[in-house]
Amino acid sequence: MKKFYFALIFFFIVCAGYSQTDPLPSWNNGHLKTSIMEFVNRVTDTGSQDFIPEEERIATFDNDGTLWPEMPVIQGLFLIDQLKKMISVNPSLTDNPLIKAVIDKDKEYFAEDPETKLMELLVITMTNMDEMEFEKSAVEFFKTAVYPKFNKPVTELAYKPQTELLAYLRANGFKTYICSGGTIEFMRQISEQMYGIPRNQVIGSSFKYRYTGLDSNYIFREEEINSICDKEGKPVNIQLFIGKRPVFVAGNVRSGGDVAMMRFSQGNKYPNFQILVNHDDAVREFEYSEPDNYSLNMAKKYGFNVVSMKNDWNRIF
């Protein structure tokens, strides 16, 4: 009977605690949520052996598939938008088989070497212009773009559990960064508004820039890739932009793009935590996996925490 009372009291304390202060209401109670909060409590407790000084509390989050949906990738929608605008001014552009294939939704054309073709399309649609002009186009896109499956503005598609997690980490002295394969100036147009992440904490793929001179005084986007911030490119860009290994990393299953960044954080001398979002919720979002199961295999090998969207999140948006 004594045991029962203890259990009851404990239950009420937990409930009271959660109902008053739960910083992650969109996360279902369970092992993963407890682990995240236990990690944050432990590393912010000055009395703990595992205490991490505030300036070392670096968190990096992938964007596509980790903070918002990627079926299709939102920058892909922007790319098509840009292409249509360009064609309306210069219809002969469709003579280019690559551009024609996009307009015709010719999947077969993209079966071979899709990455090179995508890079070429990024260069065609997002470079060879003044930086300000590019940013204006991106801002315009975000004002009206609607995401297919959900028929909602793309700017309303941040995963709610993740924006809660970002806010929770910041409230505990973490500096939150995006580190994504998306191009840096595209994401910067919505990072503050959607995720509370300022421009200077956005790391991404980039094009070569050129300063045009003292009189014209602007940045020109050259038709050349500067850096691809994916796979091994993520640790490289984190080193360049931040100069420190993160202690908290979030990525997702799709292409293995986040494994290197997650593993990189495990080389930190401080305690560290990794979450890998698994898209297993066909009803509320999407269900997809990797053909070779690489990310999940690496999660098992290196001890990354896997997030089941279906089971760990009680709401998605």
Add this chain to the structure above:
Amino acid sequence: MKKFYFALIFFFIVCAGYSQTDPLPSWNNGHLKTSIMEFVNRVTDTGSQDFIPEEERIATFDNDGTLWPEMPVIQGLFLIDQLKKMISVNPSLTDNPLIKAVIDKDKEYFAEDPETKLMELLVITMTNMDEMEFEKSAVEFFKTAVYPKFNKPVTELAYKPQTELLAYLRANGFKTYICSGGTIEFMRQISEQMYGIPRNQVIGSSFKYRYTGLDSNYIFREEEINSICDKEGKPVNIQLFIGKRPVFVAGNVRSGGDVAMMRFSQGNKYPNFQILVNHDDAVREFEYSEPDNYSLNMAKKYGFNVVSMKNDWNRIF
């Protein structure tokens, strides 16, 4: 008589204000100091037309010759240190005429195309190694390195008026960055300690990095320049790292390296301020200028504020 009393009261108010709260005690009272403080007051006053929101208060400071001395450049001392260490392990390195010229202090050898030769030396001494190994060498260097003319540890050579200015800007909500031709991971080892600037707010020249893989899990410094953060390279790197034009920029006279960054800030839609440090104090520091007077000419043309070290600073270190 009434006028005299007013003048007297005004004088006491000014003195009292300064003695209690002067945030820039190493700056002599005068037009420039007043202009800096007037700018900061104006842009942080929510009632002013010139108010700048806190997230837009970006300040970028050059390092060599702007925050610490550059006769010789401190990274040059490190370069020679590294070279000597390498030769002690592998004496045949001096067969390389470039390395021999450094050891022999052969100025004639460097008369032709000094920049390419310097880049080559940077690659020889600071790449082809693990990032952690490089950082360890830099930390070791800073522990013992002494600057020739002053016979003081290099870590004690931050210009006092500039560290006051950085602290003053930060106290007024500015985010302070280094943006320098020095290489990024070298400066990061002392930026916090000397200037209160965290690693992730250091922008500089960089080498190509490579992530070595999930098992070895570190960053390797490749023998290739990634970016030279000088002249037109400064606005380019500011765009990449911060994504915003600064509103406050500090540079110095020597090579014209900071003119583009200063001018870049004038394209900001917000009020902006530029200071150009002129090394005109042979007694307390150094006296040198540019052969073609480019930076001072551009200061006149574009309205940058020139700092006379001799007249505007009442102490240097």
